[in-house]
Amino acid sequence: MLPFSKGSLLLAPMVGITNRAFRTLLGELGGPDYAFTEMASAEAYVSRAPFESVYTDSKPRPERTSVQFYARSAGSLADACARLRNNPPEELPAGVDINFGCSAPHIRGKGGGSAWSSDPAPAAELVAAARAAWPGILSAKVRMGPDDDYHRLRGFCEGIAGEGLDFLCIHPRRDDQKFRGKARHEISLRLAQDISIPLVANGDIVSPGQLSMLMGTRTGPGGSKSVYAAMIGREAVRRPWIFALLRASASALTPASSTDRSIDRLEVGLRFLALAKLYLPEAWRLESARRFFSYYCEQFSFAHHIKYKTMNSPSLDIMAENFRSYFEQVPQDRYLLFSH
Numbered sequence: 001m002l003p004f005s006k007g008s009l010l011l012a013p014m015v016g017i018t019n020r021a022f023r024t025l026l027g028e029l030g031g032p033d034y035a036f037t038e039m040a041s042a043e044a045y046v047s048r049a050p051f052e053s054v055y056t057d058s059k060p061r062p063e064r065t066s067v068q069f070y071a072r073s074a075g076s077l078a079d080a081c082a083r084l085r086n087n088p089p090e091e092l093p094a095g096v097d098i099n100f101g102c103s104a105p106h107i108r109g110k111g112g113g114s115a116w117s118s119d120p121a122p123a124a125e126l127v128a129a130a131r132a133a134w135p136g137i138l139s140a141k142v143r144m145g146p147d148d149d150y151h152r153l154r155g156f157c158e159g160i161a162g163e164g165l166d167f168l169c170i171h172p173r174r175d176d177q178k179f180r181g182k183a184r185h186e187i188s189l190r191l192a193q194d195i196s197i198p199l200v201a202n203g204d205i206v207s208p209g210q211l212s213m214l215m216g217t218r219t220g221p222g223g224s225k226s227v228y229a230a231m232i233g234r235e236a237v238r239r240p241w242i243f244a245l246l247r248a249s250a251s252a253l254t255p256a257s258s259t260d261r262s263i264d265r266l267e268v269g270l271r272f273l274a275l276a277k278l279y280l281p282e283a284w285r286l287e288s289a290r291r292f293f294s295y296y297c298e299q300f301s302f303a304h305h306i307k308y309k310t311m312n313s314p315s316l317d318i319m320a321e322n323f324r325s326y327f328e329q330v331p332q333d334r335y336l337l338f339s340h
């Protein structure tokens with residue numbers, strides 16, 4: 001049985017961002033139903049490279065988190081799963097996710113991520129090896145692959161699903177698209193009907209309207225089709241309270257029962273910095289905070305200004321100071337009200 005139900009909201013894996021500090025922040029704001037760590041290299045994890053145990057840290061909610069691996073070979077993925085299995089129970093993640101979608105040159109060039117997506121047979125062997133070594137939840141995350149051919153995509157997904165995946169996530173853009181164009185969720189809806197396991201849709205999901213179209217509560221390009229769950233990435237960094245916001249909209253509270261919730265956007269930013277100090281190795285903190293603020297600052301009236309100030313701060317303390325002083329200059333940006 002999956003550790004999340006139909007209609008759930010999931011946090012996407014994002015390297016440099018979805019670490020323990022960020023996932024803790026989300027949890028405090030009414031976080032996702034299920035989350036993914038940032039991707040870790042199976043080979044590096046097996047060879048006990050520095051920081052690999054930080055990449056695979058599934059706290060604060062290991063029972064609701066999958067560790068994502070990218071791998072060059074079936075053997076190294078199986079070894080990584082076997083090592084992960086030996087974690088003490090309080091650090092044992094619910095799942096392992098296999099990255100088939102990353103097209104960054106340093107991942108693809110080494111035979112990981114989307115390098116697997118053009119050949120279904122080795123990809124199926126990779127899943128089979130993980131399935132044999134990992135007794136928990138097993139999932140995979142894919143893009144559309146090298147072209148727009150739906151039948152090739154469907155064949156690929158059926159092939160890997162058949163080797164024992166519990167669910168599949170799709171970000172429906174081609175491998176070469178990065179973030180260009182729009183995520184093609186008519187493909188997500190079609191694929192959800194065609195494969196035998198639950199499908200999670202990911203890509204550009206930011207509003208209640210998109211969510212209800214994907215969940216089948218509102219008719220969209222796929223007619224009355226629906227996906228099993230939705231996965232959110234960048235919008236969770238821009239608005240870390242997005243899960244609470246979407247849940248509140250979906251539950252369609254009557255005006256009489258709804259209450260207004262105020263978000264202090266200064267405190268949320270400062271809280272992330274405090275959590276980064278608490279949970280991330282010193283060598284990671286500044287880079288992770290820069291990544292966080294590069295998205296988080298997009299919502300503010302003078303986004304470029306505050307983004308520039310935080311990104312160019314030489315330490316977390318100066319970053320906090322620069323962030324704080326923005327709200328002295330633009331106090332109207334500090335609080336956000338939404339119905340809850």
Ligand SMILES: Cc1cc2nc3c(=O)[nH]c(=O)nc-3n(C[C@H](O)[C@H](O)[C@H](O)COP(=O)(O)O)c2cc1C
Nearest residue numbers: 012013014015038039141171203204205232233234
């Ligand atoms: C900074 C960043 C890092 C990412 N790292 C990963 C990763 O480690 N593994 C992965 O499968 N996808 C990764 N992705 C892709 C996201 O998981 C997701 O598929 C993509 O951002 C589309 O979803 P969104 O529109 O909700 O952001 C990353 C995306 C971003 C922006």
